[in-house]
Amino acid sequence: MDSDRWERIQALFHDAVDLPPSEQRSFLEKACGGDESLMVDVAAMLAEEARGDSFLDRGMAQVANQLLDPDVPAAPAFGELGPYRIVGVLGEGGMGVVYLAEREDLGIRVAIKLMRDAWLSPARRERFTSEQRMLAQLNHPSIARLYDADTLANGTPFFVMEFVEGVPLTEYCNRHQCSIERRLQLFRAVCEAVQYAHSHAVIHRDLKPSNILVKEDGSIRLLDFGIAKQVESLDLATDETMTGLRLMTLAYAAPEQIRGSRVGIQSDVYSLGMILYELMAGGPPFDLSSLSTSQAEAVLLEQEPAKPSTKARQSSADGESSSPALGKAAWADLDVLCLTAMHKDMARRYRSVEALIRDIDHYLQGAPLEARLDSARYRIRKFVTRNQRAVAVTVATVAIAVGLVIFFTVRLAKARNDALAEAARTQRIQRFTLDLFKGGDEAAGPSEELRVVTLLDRGVQEAQLLSGEPGAQAELFETLGGIYQKLGKYDRAASLLLSALGERKKLGADNRSVAETLVLLSLLRADQAKYDDAEQFARQGLEMSQRHLPPNHPQVAKATFALGKVLEDRGRYDQAIQVLDQAAKLQSAPRALPADLAATLSELANTNFYAGHYDVSETLNQRVLGMQRQIYGERHPLVADTLINLGAIQFQLGHYPESERFNRQALDIVQSWYGKDHPETADTMTILGQSLTYQQRFEEAAALLKQSRAILEHTYGPVHPRVAYALNELGNVAIRQGKLDDAEAYFRQTMDIYRSVYGDTHYQVGIAQSNLGGIYVERKDYVRAEQFFRDALKTYSSTLAGDHSSVAISRIRLGTALLGQRRFAEAQQESRAGYETLTKKASPTVKWLQTARKDLVAEYDALHQPEEAAKFRDMAAADSKNAEFAGKK
């Protein structure tokens, strides 16, 4: 059919359709002029029109219902889920089905979430696994835990979670007639769990009593995210209607969620406020049960709730409440607490869950609430705005002089309040983003990268709205840029910091603010390995700071530190040491913060370490350790970091038992701080594993490394760079045990992971190739070894500078492979080039330099260059004398 014919069919249809049925036929016969098929088509359409009930009239809802597998999918058969056996269905929702299962060998019950229709879209599968990764990060006694994750044979992903048997929070309190104090304690525990999630960049978004269960022992569990949704369907089957459920979900949603505006940690604060209200007043603030969705939305958006105290009185009069009696002053505080948490205006809510917890503590201790100060200020402001016109009119009728005074006061108050609001707004955004990163950037950041980046992008949009306020805008750009930098998104960070610099310069090209931005840029450039830029920015920033500030100002010290760090990164250790020394002197001034000094000294210790001054580095690290213990206490992760550094020095000196001792202390701290199966713990295990490897305690080392690998796989999934790192270590142990096949398998896995994560040309791929070559050297298969080293060098060539130490190491290794093939001239070229490069960057005891010297002796002998050979022979002799100092770097 073509469009002309379709036009014709339609025209005839419209002409005929409103005729009486009896006339339609004769009309068509006449109008179609013998075109039989035309008439048949139009007649068929008319018949359909008359019949009415077409598929299209039935609407899509029914169709969807029938098509989308109406039944709960059959539970996977025994054995398909490993050790778990399905015993029932807990619930189902959009994403999947939740089964109750048993693990027979351990006698525990678990909840298993199985994704349904995994085939539908890769994005959904990704979301499912990212939810699981997110849960894996949340390791808190009050959050239902993730145990395990895997896929069925057909590729359907599933994960295994703690099965929580308990009662929803509100029901528990009513059933046990809990006192206000007990209610607040339970609620505080909920807040702590939510705060913990926030510090891991996870916003719950769906907090409500049915997601918070109290177990028999009185401990609470926050059911989370996808799972929480599943369990809500379970409630539904037993009592609530769909509409009721939707309203219930709605009932705890913050206004910005209902309106579809930006959702942040404060939306969780709101939901917590609603829950607190219900706990205090004995019932929710609004009765939504008989309202339609849109009516309920209107109530939630517009209606102010009654004070919890009022509501509690009402409920107890109605005889429906079970919330206990309380004094008037106490109620006044509780009213403020609840209403601040659930304020419709985000700006007037508690800024974070932490702030809410603080005020709960204030209440429990009988101290004044912080929220009260805020609300007083807002009340004044409100009064002024509301009465502005009345004030002005009165003024005009009484006396002009008095009027001016009052008017002036009003304007002044308004200006001040606007400024306050703006300041709060800026701080709020900063707080918001920074809160997300508290508690370990590395662990919380990149694996949640997408989500965080989405939030950041919104932050950037918001920052852009602040144009016309260069100062505030620049500050936001700097904050956001700093976070992108932490996430490794250097390009984005750079564009933000450069914009910040531009904004700052609008206010004057040469001042302390510009200097501050320059310093930030220098550190970013160092991370980007753009060292010339980095040094230039650092020097400019330092010079400018020195001109605008007194010599002992913290910012001058900070700029000095930055320059030192940049010099360290570019390998100019002597200069770096000098500059960092200077920074440390500045920070030793009476007013300076000891924490800053400790950080600088720690960097100074690292620089000395890289420069090979192990004794200096050790003294400095010991000093840092003492300071940190004083500032942070004995068992802080920073203390563990310094212990690891001390261990590294002992390692470098070949004192492996001492190294082990430091590493064990560090592991002990890290384990108790982060928990047994946290990635930080895994990393420390890996480091400890290294010091065991070098004591020939291969079995112990391998056991630790396997444990570390399991934790990392559990946290990040099997294909992740950190898993690759552990695999690489396992390969190193295997090679030392002479298990070359195992080692090869580990290195190949390492390579595959880096390939799929970073692409073919990443330098980590090159390192794996180089390590694989090492195995063939061990097997004396020098031809294949050569190929691997050449592959590695090719990989490096697209990303690394020619004088990078990885390049140098691979050239030295290539030299060995060529020497093995008796290609002396080529071998000499590679060994020598690698040696000359590396000798500038690494301490002379480094193993690769020793290898190079040994090879060079053989090569020059073969090439009949006795002088060169003798030179390296002497050095090699010194090496073997210092054999006990064998390093590893």
Add this chain to the structure above:
Amino acid sequence: MEFQSIRVPSPEAAGPVGDKGNKRQALDELFSLTYEELRRLASCVRRGDPSCTMNPTALVNEAWIKLANSPCFAHTSPLHFKRIAARAMRQVLVEAARRRHADKRGGAEGVTIEFNDAIEPTASWGHDVLALDRALEGLARIQPRQALMVESRFFGGFDIPETAALLEVSEATVLRDWRAAKAWLAHELRRAGS
């Protein structure tokens, strides 16, 4: 052996996400949300819940609420969004229908199967969705505007004024076109089913 550093190097970002990537990701998200809302709807209808008032319009509105503020949709109007959602909805249902047929045929796809309305209404609806999808493709070739209209109304729950705004025509034209298209498609579906 070879080590880069004592501490684990911090994982690097997978690479810059361009606007294109964001957009595609957002569409994927839209697709997933749509699918999950449909699922929820399905379980609600299944319980025979009379108070269940969910319909395509509500689904799309809800998806819009969830996505409106994502930066990728910053420049998307609600109308345009709904139009995308309608497409997503169509895709979800067509894929589900195909899947069902493939299951029944032991994996074969795109083969015409005999259905008996009385015995298997579900299968018939799956068949109808596929037939509608094909018919819409045909219609799109000769009259794209009308095909878009049907897709928006049936899969996206557009009402008459919205459809008129989307197509930039009068409401009378929408009513007229819808009536003809509906009759034609019903005819096509019957032909495909018989």
